[in-house]
Amino acid sequence: DQQVKQNSPSLSVQEGRISILNCDYTNSMFDYFLWYKKYPAEGPTFLISISSIKDKNEDGRFTVFLNKSAKHLSLHIVPSQPGDSAVYFCAPRGGAGSYQLTFGKGTKLSVIP
C-alpha cells in the first residue's frame, strides 16, 4: 500500500522550459512535505519543503504547490537547467512528533540542452 506515489518515473524537458514533478499521497496525517534531489552515486540532498498549512512555497527557481483536498503536491522548476537533471523524491513527514519520512519512488528528470 503506497502512501506516496510519484506516477511519472521519468520526465524530459528542454532547457529553459518549466519542469513539473507531481506527487500524490493518501495519508492525511502528513504535516510537512519535503522534496529531495539525488544525483547518481550520491546521497539525496534537501531541496525545498512546504507545511500542510500552506499552499505554496517558493525558493528561487523552485516552487512547491500543495493541494490538501486533492492530496496532491507538485514541484515546479523554472527555468530548467541541465544541472537540474537528477532523481527527485517526494518525502512527506508523518505528523507532529514523527521522525519518519515516507519516500516516493522518485521521478528522473532529464533537462536537455
Place this chain on the structure above:
Amino acid sequence: NAGVTQTPKFRVLKTGQSMTLLCAQDMNHEYMYWYRQDPGMGLRLIHYSVGEGTTAKGEVPDGYNVSRLKKQNFLLGLESAAPSQTSVYFCASSYSTSGGGNEQFFGPGTRLTVL
C-alpha cells in the same frame, strides 16, 4: 564540516557473513537514520535513533541491528547477510522535529552486494 560520512563505500559479502556499516556525523544532530534503496524504489527506513543510547525500528528492520553508543555515530549491523539485503544503504541525521520539516542530511551511501 564533513557532514554525514559512511564507511565503507562498497562491500561484497557472501551469504551468511556478517558486517557493520558505520555512519558518522559532525553536525551535533540528535536524530540519526538508516535507509535502504533498491532499484526503482524510494528510500525505506530500517532503524532510527532519537538520541545516544536509543534506537527504534523503522519500516523494514528485519535482519538488521543498530547501535548508537556515541551521539555522532550510528552503526548498522547485518548478522547473517542474505541476497535480499543487496542494496544501497544511506545514513541520515537531523535536528529535532519540533517545528520545521525535519530536514535530513544524507551520507553518500554504501553499496552492498550479497552473493
